[in-house]
Amino acid sequence: MDTIAATVRIAVPAAARVGEGPVWDPGSDRLHWVDILSGAVHTSDLANGSTTTRELPTLVGAASPKRTGGFVAAVTEGFAEVSGGYVVRQHILGDGIRMNDAKCDPDGRLWAGSTAMDFAAGRGALHVxxxxxxxxxxxxGLTQPNGLGWSPDGRTFYLVDSAEREISAFDALGNQLAGRRLLCSFPDGDVPDGLCVDAEECLWVALWGAGRLVRIAPDGRMLSTLPLPVVQPSSCAFVGSELDVLCVTSAREGLGLPDDTGSDGSVLIVAGLGVAGVPVAGFAG
Incomplete structure (x- = not known):
């Protein structure tokens, strides 16, 4: 597997416990991302690193901008609207369960994976x-549903189960899925986390604890690896006017580092990859 040589720098210095869910907002030229354990929804200017933060009274797995303004958030209880205030509009999860990663499909539906707080096997699910x-x-019957995304033509859906260390592919049929198959697995102990898809139909997957991303072909072949200056990369998204810069979130939780030490918990950007991403829709509601 080839090692990618690219320019990596810190775009948003931060000490996020579990930075996650990066989504590019082309309307404002800003990156939205969350810190799951802190209940924070961040909006960052990648040009200068400035960030505004909305703190929620719950854990937040991901937040997507709404086309009408504000955010929809996948939270401990289910789905919440974050606009002038904070309202849980769908309280669908029971005790000991929370939402994890989430992303909008090309039609503006929000898909989100739920997981047990202790990641108990089979207690996770995928919601739309x-x-x-x-x-x-x-x-x-999922365990730790995590990174998710769609092929450029919208016909294939990809889903990570981090605890099972595998990525599945499905036929995407509007708000339904069919034809589940194993795309790839990680038997050597690498833990796949968040992902994004590029215009060449390849997946970019953050490997938690491994300090790198891996690029995977649509047939499941591991093509290349991208080393990063963080131990726990958590997710990634293509950003910028041409969607040709890769943004990577990261986490400090469990590393035992002082808040002012190292780049873990910051948002990184990677330039010079020679490939662009696929636009991600905002929530249609």
């Missing part, structure tokens, strides 16, 4: 939130 705020469970 429609524009009218109705919800349904698409998949059950």
């Amino acid at each position: 939130l429609e524009a009218d705020w109705s919800t349904r469970v698409v998949l059950e």
Whole structure:
């Protein structure tokens, strides 16, 4: 597997406990991302690193901008609207369960994975939130559903289960899925986390604890690896006017580092990859 030589720098110096869920907002030229354990929704200017923060009274797995303004957030209880205030509009999860990663499909539905707080096997699920705020469970029996994304033509859906150390592919049929198959697994102990998809149909996957990303072909072949100056990269997204810069979130939780030490917990950007990403829609509700 080739090692990618690219320019990596810190774009947003931070000490996020678990930075996650990066999503590029082309309308404002800003990056939205969260700190799960701190309940924080961040909006950052990658040109200068300045960040504004909205603190929520709960854990937040991901937050997506709404087309009408504000955010929809995947939170401990289910789905919440974050605009002038904070309102849990769908309280669908029971005790000991929380939402994890989430992302909008090309039609503006929000897909989110739920997981047990202790990552108990089989207690996770995949949910879809429609524009009218109705919800349904698409998949059950998961453990730690995490990174998710769609192929450039929208016909294939990808889903990570971090605890099972595997990525599955599905036929994407609107708000339904079919034809589940194993895309790839990580038997050597690497833990796949968040992901994004590029215009060449390849997946970029953050490997938690391994200090790197891996690029995976649509047939599951491991193509290349990208070393990073953080131990726990958590997710990634293509950003910028041409979507040709890769942004990577990271986490400090569990590393035992002082807040002012190292780059762990910061947001990184990677330039010079020679490939662009696929736009990610905002929530249609």
